[in-house]
Amino acid sequence: MPKIELARVSGDFGFVATDENGHSIQMDSSPESGGQDFGVRPMQVLLMGLAGCSAIDVIAILKKQRQEVKDYKMVVNGEREKGKEPSLWQNIDVEFHLYGDIDEDKAAKAVELSMGKYCSVSATLEKAGANIKWKVFIHAAENEGVDFI
Numbered sequence: 330m331p332k333i334e335l336a337r338v339s340g341d342f343g344f345v346a347t348d349e350n351g352h353s354i355q356m357d358s359s360p361e362s363g364g365q366d367f368g369v370r371p372m373q374v375l376l377m378g379l380a381g382c383s384a385i386d387v388i389a390i391l392k393k394q395r396q397e398v399k400d401y402k403m404v405v406n407g408e409r410e411k412g413k414e415p416s417l418w419q420n421i422d423v424e425f426h427l428y429g430d431i432d433e434d435k436a437a438k439a440v441e442l443s444m445g446k447y448c449s450v451s452a453t454l455e456k457a458g459a460n461i462k463w464k465v466f467i468h469a470a471e472n473e474g475v476d477f478i
Contacts, residue, residue, distance in 0.1 A: 343367035375418065375454065376405045379461075382450040386443035387425065387436075394435050400428035400468075407459075418454055423463040431467050440465050 335346045342358035343365055355368025369377070380403045391398055404424040409416045425440050444451050444463060451461060 339367040340365040376407050379450045380405050382448045383443045386447045387439045390439035390442055396431050396435055398427055398429050402426040417457055418459040421459050421461045425465045428468045433467050436467055437465050
């Protein structure tokens with residue numbers, strides 16, 4: 330079973346969470362809630378997990394299909410429920426940006442398989458009531474590495 334350890338290291342709400350392999354992330358509450366902007370908000374970690382989980386799936390699927398992905402970026406935007414406690418993710422929009430000579434149909438199918446079948450984070454968020462939508466963008470190899478964020 331995976332093990333996570335959390336320690337307070339900055340102010341009241343600045344924490345570092347570390348896994349059993351020594352990988353860590355910094356988390357904090359918002360300054361409006363008494364945090365010091367030391368790290369990522371815990372709810373944002375869920376969106377980061379969604380991006381990472383799906384990215385691994387999509388790249389693995391495309392590699393099996395002999396598609397060469399030169400670069401890969403994602404943008405994830407989320408909207409939480411208003412006026413509720415706890416305030417869950419209600420709407421999540423995901424953009425997949427793939428760079429290289431990639432077949433559009435194969436890319437779309439890879440994303441569909443990830444988001445609909447393989448990504449455990451996507452499934453977890455959907456079971457919690459999130460409505461997740463996505464778009465896939467293929468960028469020619471000459472646009473490789475363009476910073477769109």
